[in-house]
Each structure stands twice: as C-alpha cells, then as structure tokens.
Amino acid sequence: MLKKYSKNKNCQEEVFMKQKLLATFLIAALVLGGTACGAGNPGQTNSGNSKNDSQSTVETSESMNQKTEKTESGADTESDLDRQTYTVADINDGKLGDKITFNSITDAAETGNEVDFTSAQEAGADGLAVNPHGNWEGGNVEVQDGKEYVVRLYVHNNSPKGIAGTSTGTKVAISGIGASKTNAKGKQEVEVNGFIESDNATPKEYWDYVRFYSNTSFHLDYVYGSAMIYNRGATGTTDPISAAEIESKSGDELKALLNSHTVTGKPLGDDIVLKQKADGTLDGQLIGFDALDGNVPGCYEYSSYITIRVKAVYDK
Template identity: 30%
Template structure:
C-alpha cells in the first residue's frame, strides 16, 4: 500500500496546481475582505479634519503682513495711517479639529470672531467689540487684549513653551502701532503676530499702567492671575499657560486664555 500522496494528486499534475492556486487566491481575498472591514471601521471612527482655504482676511485687518521686529518703532505723524495687521498666513479651521497643536486658527470663533484678529483694544470699562484701530482721547485708559486658543482636535496635543511678547513703542506721533508676538516650540506655525493702531489728532505717546497685566482663564478664576514685572514688554516675553505659567496651553475653548494690560495716552502740551 502506498504511503505517498493520493494517486492523481501529485504536484506534477496540472489539476493539482490549479486547485492550489484557487485555494491561495481564496485565502488572499478573504484576508483583503477582512482588512477592508477592519480599516473601514477605523475610518468610520476617525473624524474628518478639514482645513479651510481661501478664507478672506478679517474685514478690519489687511492680509498677512511680514512680522515686524519686537522693539521696532511704529510711530508716524500721519493720523490716517493704520499699522494693524496679522500673520503669518496659516491653515484655518471652523472648529477645534487641527491634527496638531496650532494657535488662533479658527475663523469663526463664537466668542471673538476671526482668531487672526487675536490682538485688540478698547476703552477701559467698555463692552464694545475689540478693535484693531482706535482713536485715543485725553483722560481715558485703554485695555489691550491678546487671545490665545489651541485649536488641536486632541487633548494630547498640548502647545508647549507658549510665550507672549508685546511691542509697545515709547515714541510719539499721531499714529502709533503695537504688536503682540506669540511663540511656541511645537506648534505650526511656531510664531504668530497681530498689530493694532492708536490714533489722535494731537501728538501723543503710550504709557503702560504699572501692574495692570493679568492672565484670565478657567484655571485662574474671575480675577485672573497678575503678571509680575514687565518682561512681556521685552523681546524675551513671558510664559503663559492654561493651568499654570509653565508655557503649556491645552486644546479646547475651556483652556483658552485672555492676556490683558492697560495703557494711558499722554499728550503733548498744546
């Protein structure tokens, strides 16, 4: 009695090869079908990330401008000249859905509007909308605000080493510009900036009201946390954070920050 392969099923016979090929193909198809099912399930649970392109610039700001240098002089005797702006151009979103840590890249924030206009000013005590161009008057003080919001879609995408530096010129003129620079070590882009313009029909300069700088966020209560010193008015800047002043800003509206300080216009004697 033979102990080898059954008669008629030797590898040398053509019908053996055909049957083996059919078996292999069936196994491959089954594996591909299972893979498609598995990955289909994974895809169905993966949110679609959609960057918004060709969104017009905020109506009150020009298109992205080159970043001015911290400490640069932004004073002119032309009261009609606006130095307001924002930058750089970057991917925009309509919700917190960025696949990476990114700052102020929503164009429809229900609280402040277009986040590219994150740097704004208004009269102290006013509830008027934040502006990027404002006429100053004697005897008034003005609150300047920088808004910081991490638009990542995952709470694991923490923005790190978040630093704010403000250029508040000490020069005099009829039109004075101020810039805010926000930097981080792991966001895209790594730096963003915004500019506002103060104007008057009389020559003036701007003075920081000592001790007025505060950071507001859910972790700091209604009174916020006082920012000591004036490092934020230098190119070194100051660290911010959603839970502590450690440079870490977590994703989501609940971790958004408002940095504010107060300025007072000083007018030349007539």
C-alpha cells in the first residue's frame, strides 16, 4: 500500500509511537510522532542529532565493511558511499521510485535529519535515558566516571510502498566501544559508530557516530544484555501488530489501529556489538518487524529504535 509522507501532524494518517513503562521491564518513554510515512514540522531538534564537533579531530572509523574519515567539522569525506538524500516533498513527488533506502530524509520532524541516526543520552538508575523526550546528543557527550549512557540507533526504511518496499537482510551493529584516544584538541575521546546494512537497499550500508569525551583517560564498557529493539511489530513489543494488518488499513482505521497498541520494547541480544564474520570484521544483528529475519517493510509504521548501554570508567 503506497503511503504519502507529510510534514503536517494534523493530516489524516497521524501516527504516534509510544514506549511505556512496564512495572518490571526496561522502557524509554520516547515518542515518534507524525504521519504514516512522514513527520511533523521540519527542523525540530529534540532528536539531538546535530553534530557539534568542537572536541573532535580527524579520525578513521571502521564500518562493517568500509571506512570513512571524519573531519574536524564533522563532515564525512566518504559517507555512506553514493548516499543520496531526500526531502518529504521529494518522496511525495515519487523521486525515490522503487528504490529502497534508509534514513535519507533530511526534513523529518521528530527525528530531524535522518542521516544523523546515532545519538546518546545519560542513563538513569533504571537503565533508561534520563530525559527520553528531550535532547539526544548526536555529536559529543562529556562522560563522568562510573556513569552509564544509552546509545540509540534510529532505523527507517524510507520506501513509501510498505511490504512491497521491504528491505531484506537488514542488520544493525555498533562498534568502537573501548579505550579512549587523545584527539587534536587534547581531549580523550571514544567514537562509537552505529551501522545499518541491507541486501537490497541503495546504498547497502549506512553509518553514523556519537563521540564520548573527557579530560581524563577512560574507556567505555558495553553493558551485556542491554540491547533492546522498539517497534510496533512482534520483534519490538509485547503488544504487536503484524505488517499484514498494518498494510490492510488506511486513514482513520490505520490511526486507530496504531494508537490501540503500545511499544514496550524487547531484548535484542549482544550480537549487535559482538558477532563477527570469519575474517574478523563486524557482522551485526539481523532485525525485522514480524520476526528477526532481516525483513523491514517501508514506511514510518515499521521504523525501529535500537538501544544499548555503555559505562564510562576512568583509567586510574
């Protein structure tokens, strides 16, 4: 079912993704507002994904299979291979065509520029982001000894064609967790990179980073068992809707269906940071909507958040 993207939050197919707290279950109270394949007012910054690189330096970051250099301004000198971006108007004008692509809308309301899809925020005692509705820092995060931080990836197949625009073999991975290095500003820095990979998308691989820094040498430890996925399907909630059911609805019926279910989140497993290929390169974790089979239909209804936690430890 072809869905139209829209910037208007009052349009017919307004959708809200909510993550609610279960008494004994980790949850982040995030809201994804917008329409079936679009979002509210462009330029909203509550996703915190703008890159502020005052602490950074030129570095090389390993992706699952590629490398990219980050300049001091934060620009990627070789970002996402032949990455092309789109506006909501471009999608509605059919410029995407039959192409499947991820996180390439630059004026999405609730997420801002989707190219900046990796961000972080301090975690509270419950392991959740302390201010999930507030700013998620997509550039630099100053760490404190012993504190945990939530690293978040946003995954959105921009195709407006639903099941007909399904990405196959879709994986996510997070790398770079480890010891800090001294950057050109004299700060200690750890660059954590998030990746999305797809067998049939163009391009096939996407990456983005968030940098953690301090005046003191430190390292980041991955918190085992912390990986979570949040979406409306069987993989991301205990109150799921099937892709086929979403596909069968439109307009007010679709809105009512989506708002009648809550997004609770489900554990994803540690392969997101640990699984490697035979050659030692990062393999990542298959994700999906109805199952963790790599199949992610196109449109906002099928988008996901993936989170992990890391702990900052000063080197004594």
